[in-house]
Amino acid sequence: MYDVMIVGSGIVGLVNACMLAQHTDLRIGLLAQSLSPVWSPIEYDARVLAITPASQRIFGELGIWSFIESKRISPFTHMRVWDAYGSGKIHFNHSPALGFIVEENLIRAALYEKLITYSHVEILSDNRTCRLLIGADGAHSMVREKANIAMHTHDYHHTAIIAKVQTELPHQKTAWQCFLGSSGSLAFLPLSHSHECSIVWSTTPEEAALFLSLDETAFSEKITQAFSMQLGTVKLTSKLYSFPLHERHVKNYVKEGLALIGDAAHTLHPLAGQGVNLGIADAACLAKVIISAVNKKRDFSSLHTLRRYERNRKGHNAMMLIAVKTLKALFTSDQKSLQFLRNQGLSLTDQAIFLKKYFSQYAMGTHV
Numbered sequence: 428m429y430d431v432m433i434v435g436s437g438i439v440g441l442v443n444a445c446m447l448a449q450h451t452d453l454r455i456g457l458l459a460q461s462l463s464p465v466w467s468p469i470e471y472d473a474r475v476l477a478i479t480p481a482s483q484r485i486f487g488e489l490g491i492w493s494f495i496e497s498k499r500i501s502p503f504t505h506m507r508v509w510d511a512y513g514s515g516k517i518h519f520n521h522s523p524a525l526g527f528i529v530e531e532n533l534i535r536a537a538l539y540e541k542l543i544t545y546s547h548v549e550i551l552s553d554n555r556t557c558r559l560l561i562g563a564d565g566a567h568s569m570v571r572e573k574a575n576i577a578m579h580t581h582d583y584h585h586t587a588i589i590a591k592v593q594t595e596l597p598h599q600k601t602a603w604q605c606f607l608g609s610s611g612s613l614a615f616l617p618l619s620h621s622h623e624c625s626i627v628w629s630t631t632p633e634e635a636a637l638f639l640s641l642d643e644t645a646f647s648e649k650i651t652q653a654f655s656m657q658l659g660t661v662k663l664t665s666k667l668y669s670f671p672l673h674e675r676h677v678k679n680y681v682k683e684g685l686a687l688i689g690d691a692a693h694t695l696h697p698l699a700g701q702g703v704n705l706g707i708a709d710a711a712c713l714a715k716v717i718i719s720a721v722n723k724k725r726d727f728s729s730l731h732t733l734r735r736y737e738r739n740r741k742g743h744n745a746m747m748l749i750a751v752k753t754l755k756a757l758f759t760s761d762q763k764s765l766q767f768l769r770n771q772g773l774s775l776t777d778q779a780i781f782l783k784k785y786f787s788q789y790a791m792g793t794h795v
């Protein structure tokens with residue numbers, strides 16, 4: 428019998444397992460569907476993530492940030508956001524970094540290498556009996572479904588297209604985000620080479636299907652145009668991958684002997700690059716609640732204990748979901764009144780030092 432069984436070896440499940448293993452002697456089982464993650468110095472992982480300084484701090488506490496940093500990361504010090512259908516724009520900058528673009532398989536490999544150094548953790552391929560079951564099994568969580576936990580869902584009517592591109596001009600360690608009205612939002616995330624970016628284009632399912640049918644030259648032209656030549660000519664250098672986008676939020680994060688973390692508990696539109704960062708914060712918060720109960724010799728799997736985790740995280744995550752849904756509605760509308768409002772809003776915020784600081788701290792996960 429395991430003390431804790433974590434289902435899912437994505438970033439969120441691995442963070443939770445590493446933190447519990449680092450601070451307790453609990454017998455931990457990690458149920459993994461995929462093989463151990465492999466990172467290649469030659470090929471970039473198609474999935475890259477914007478990691479906030481708050482998540483970086485957690486990786487530091489787990490002793491994996493130096494490993495990640497020694498391989499390949501791309502810190503960005505500037506963020507530029509603008510509306511293609513108006514004059515509204517905002518510019519954030521922060522030193523040493525507003526955030527970091529990191530490959531998903533590199534983070535998973537670093538966490539996995541750390542996890543296997545703990546002798547009280549076992550990586551399993553089938554489920555076993557346990558005192559506490561943690562669902563870190565992503566957006567289509569079986570743990571959530573089997574526990575019959577109610578969930579709110581909202582279809583954003585957007586599909587995200589991701590790809591790697593080469594740009595004529597250097598990216599200047601800047602994360603770029605352009606709002607294109609009904610054609611959605613287009614982000615250029617700077618990679619470690621100064622002329623390479625990962626793009627996330629979130630648009631209507633119909634337009635996304637059209638993009639997927641284009642050849643390399645036609646898509647490169649489309650993206651160069653949509654980005655108004657901000658980085659000169661853009662050339663597609665990878666396959667296109669697509670992800671339908673839904674907002675999800677469970678009614679309860681916990682039950683007696685059960686907790687949900689990360690995408691198993693909530694998913695949101697990638698326009699703010701927050702999904703995995705919220706999940707990492709969930710994983711760290713739940714681990715701290717369990718560690719504290721173990722230290723005080725209390726039942727770490729009781730509903731009473733687990734509710735502390737839910738109280739800490741649910742309200743914060745709900746606020747982020749609302750903020751992202753509002754931004755998506757505001758910035759992808761073709762209505763003239765909303766266009767006026769958002770352009771005024773962007774420009775006014777750009778000039779309001781305190782408001783701008785508040786937003787940048789929120790995006791960095793460092794607000795209190």
Ligand SMILES: Cc1cc2nc3c(=O)[nH]c(=O)nc-3n(C[C@H](O)[C@H](O)[C@H](O)COP(=O)(O)OP(=O)(O)OC[C@H]3O[C@@H](n4cnc5c(N)ncnc54)[C@H](O)[C@@H]3O)c2cc1C
Binds near residue numbers: 459461563565691697
């Ligand atoms: C296009 C796009 C861009 C994004 N960009 C960003 C970004 O820049 N920054 C950011 O913070 N977030 C971003 N996100 C969100 C981010 O990708 C997710 O929030 C994050 O990957 C969720 O991590 P997770 O570990 O909770 O779930 P997952 O990564 O989905 O991992 C779940 C794991 O559980 C496993 N699993 C599932 N079922 C079982 C089972 N029955 N048994 C065992 N294992 C199981 C799966 O194989 C998987 O390994 C983006 C999302 C999209 C779609």
